[in-house]
Amino acid sequence: MNVALIGYGKVAKALARLLAAERARFPFRIVAVQTRRGTAIDPAGVGEAPDFGPPLPDLGEFYRRAGADAVVELTPLNPVDGEPAIHHIRTAFAHGLHAITANKGPVAHAYAGLRREALAAGVQFRFEAAVMAGVPVFHMVRTGLPGCAILGFSAVLDSTTTVVLEAMEAGLSLEEAVAKARTLGIVESDASFDLDGWDAAAKSAALANVLMDANVTPQKVDAKGIRRLTPEKLADLKSKGKTVRLVSRAHRGKDGVKLRVRAEVLDRDDALANVRGTGNLLLLETERLGTLGLMASSLGPAETAYGLFSDLVDVSRYLPPKQ
Numbered sequence: 053m054n055v056a057l058i059g060y061g062k063v064a065k066a067l068a069r070l071l072a073a074e075r076a077r078f079p080f081r082i083v084a085v086q087t088r089r090g091t092a093i094d095p096a097g098v099g100e101a102p103d104f105g106p107p108l109p110d111l112g113e114f115y116r117r118a119g120a121d122a123v124v125e126l127t128p129l130n131p132v133d134g135e136p137a138i139h140h141i142r143t144a145f146a147h148g149l150h151a152i153t154a155n156k157g158p159v160a161h162a163y164a165g166l167r168r169e170a171l172a173a174g175v176q177f178r179f180e181a182a183v184m185a186g187v188p189v190f191h192m193v194r195t196g197l198p199g200c201a202i203l204g205f206s207a208v209l210d211s212t213t214t215v216v217l218e219a220m221e222a223g224l225s226l227e228e229a230v231a232k233a234r235t236l237g238i239v240e241s242d243a244s245f246d247l248d249g250w251d252a253a254a255k256s257a258a259l260a261n262v263l264m265d266a267n268v269t270p271q272k273v274d275a276k277g278i279r280r281l282t283p284e285k286l287a288d289l290k291s292k293g294k295t296v297r298l299v300s301r302a303h304r305g306k307d308g309v310k311l312r313v314r315a316e317v318l319d320r321d322d323a324l325a326n327v328r329g330t331g332n333l334l335l336l337e338t339e340r341l342g343t344l345g346l347m348a349s350s351l352g353p354a355e356t357a358y359g360l361f362s363d364l365v366d367v368s369r370y371l372p373p374k375q
């Protein structure tokens with residue numbers, strides 16, 4: 053399968069490494085890459101260090117020349133309206149290309165419409181890596197829970213805030229804590245998206261749209277971030293056996309799905325308090341199985357790349373057989 057990438061940052065580079073390592077078993081080849089600064093196209097494969105020329109100004113032209121079967125969209129999150137990633141994906145469908153993304157913006161802002169458009173174009177739209185990196189949240193619910201409604205969820209989904217809160221609890225300033233998180237490659241291009249709760253709001257909206265047919269946007273999430281917390285306040289809570297995590301909660305009410313993101317004070321024995329570092333925890337309230345949890349100990353670009361890889365494997369089953 054030939055793959056085109058939009059964006060060549062931390063996650064895209066991790067994906068390129070993973071595809072190179074798995075090439076003997078999974079014959080996927082990156083044949084084209086488009087970033088703001090440059091374009092690289094090579095039908096034989098662009099390699100892990102693509103030779104970028106000037107950027108092709110027209111995305112349709114890029115897709116026409118790429119010779120790809122699928123596009124992997126890896127531009128930064130825009131929590132306000134999900135653009136230009138939505139446009140990148142929509143244009144891929146219009147060119148008969150499957151689209152895969154780790155960007156939660158399109159799923160948080162335009163899931164229902166993009167799903168309809170993919171169906172109409174006869175292509176697949178996949179986004180496993182958009183929430184909890186490679187943890188198969190969407191796949192598990194889609195294939196493992198037929199006829200079992202998701203009634204709500206509680207979760208710690210934003211690793212940056214956990215890393216920052218832990219560092220501040222240990223006495224670092226907010227700025228020092230963010231610098232520490234940056235070294236792990238997990239901070240959004242604009243760190244305020246993490247600190248002000250936008251990343252968690254976008255992930256919550258994406259989960260609710262896909263798992264609960266919520267039809268919401270991140271703006272509908274009642275979200276507050278972690279900026280009001282200080283190292284002193286966190287140390288004081290710690291001395292009382294408590295800690296703070298940025299918690300996402302969803303439940304279905306009379307007027308639809310309600311979503312909330314808050315820095316919550318938690319007892320140390322609360323499952324959500326036990327999420328450490330770049331770990332994530334999602335507790336789904338289900339119709340038939342009660343509370344069902346998915347926990348990951350450490351998520352970053354490599355694990356996100358695995359989520360994209362799992363989608364590529366899934367999508368490759370939809371390619372026409374080779375003549």
Ligand SMILES: NC(=O)c1ccc[n+]([C@@H]2O[C@H](COP(=O)([O-])OP(=O)(O)OC[C@H]3O[C@@H](n4cnc5c(N)ncnc54)[C@H](OP(=O)(O)O)[C@@H]3O)[C@@H](O)[C@H]2O)c1
Nearest residue numbers: 059060061062063087088089126127128129154155352353
């Ligand atoms: N990092 C993680 O652990 C992680 C985990 C889960 C999900 N994600 C999501 O994965 C996506 C990529 O994350 P990342 O960490 O790889 O980001 P990143 O390192 O900041 O890289 C972003 C890339 O997107 C390119 N880009 C920006 N605007 C573009 C545009 N309009 N057209 C084409 N290319 C554009 C940039 O190219 P230029 O340099 O030329 O501007 C850069 O190559 C984000 O949506 C993020 O939320 C990341």
